[in-house]
Each structure stands twice: as C-alpha cells, then as structure tokens.
Amino acid sequence: xxxxxxxxxxxxxxxxxxxxxxxxxxxxxxxxxxxxxxxxxxxxxxxxxxxxxxxxxxxxxxxxxxxxxxxxxxxxxxxxxxxxxxxxxxxxxxxxxxxxxxxxxxxxxxxxxxxxxx
Numbered sequence: 001x002x003x004x005x006x007x008x009x010x011x012x013x014x015x016x017x018x019x020x021x022x023x024x025x026x027x028x029x030x031x032x033x034x035x036x037x038x039x040x041x042x043x044x045x046x047x048x049x050x051x052x053x054x055x056x057x058x059x060x061x062x063x064x065x066x067x068x069x070x071x072x073x074x075x076x077x078x079x080x081x082x083x084x085x086x087x088x089x090x091x092x093x094x095x096x097x098x099x100x101x102x103x104x105x106x107x108x109x110x111x112x113x114x115x116x117x118x
Contacts, residue, residue: 070078
C-alpha cells in the first residue's frame, strides 16, 4: 500500500468519523428538541388545568346554609343571645367614645407642644 492509498484510507476514515459525529450531533439535537417540546406540552397542560380550576372557583358560589327550623323552645336561647350581643355592642360604643376622647386629648396636647416649640 503506497502513501496515496494510505492517505485515501485516512480521509475515508475521517469522513466516516465526521458522518458519525454529525449523526450523533443531530440525534442529540433531536433529543433536546423533543425534551423541550415535552416540557412545553406539560407547561401548556398545567396552564389549561390551572385555568380550569380558576374558572371553576370563580363559577362556584357557596350555597347558603339552610336556615334551621326554630321552635318556640328556641326563643329563650335566642333572647339571651340578643341580650348578650346588645351588651357587647353597648360596651363597644362606650369604648369607641373613650378612644375618641383620648384621640382628641392627645391631639390637643400635640398641638400645644407644637405651639410651644414654634
């Protein structure tokens, strides 16, 4: 085998290696593309599911609880509840009035202190 034949064999081997390398490179690219497409499909599916859940949540209105059947026997308990709530309300009104007075007092002291500084 002379030198030219050896060079041709080497070129043929290099060409075969280049072709194999290109095939591997293309296979990797296809694999990456496929993976990206799968991820995109999964993301789209997740988005569709999320939109469906959101729509379901928006469309779903809580059903009002049915009113309990009350009898005359329930009246004393209800009256006690009303009295308790009225007392709580009265206490809250007094507390609000006290807080309003405290705010007024603090505002007056702040104004007096500001006037002294100027």
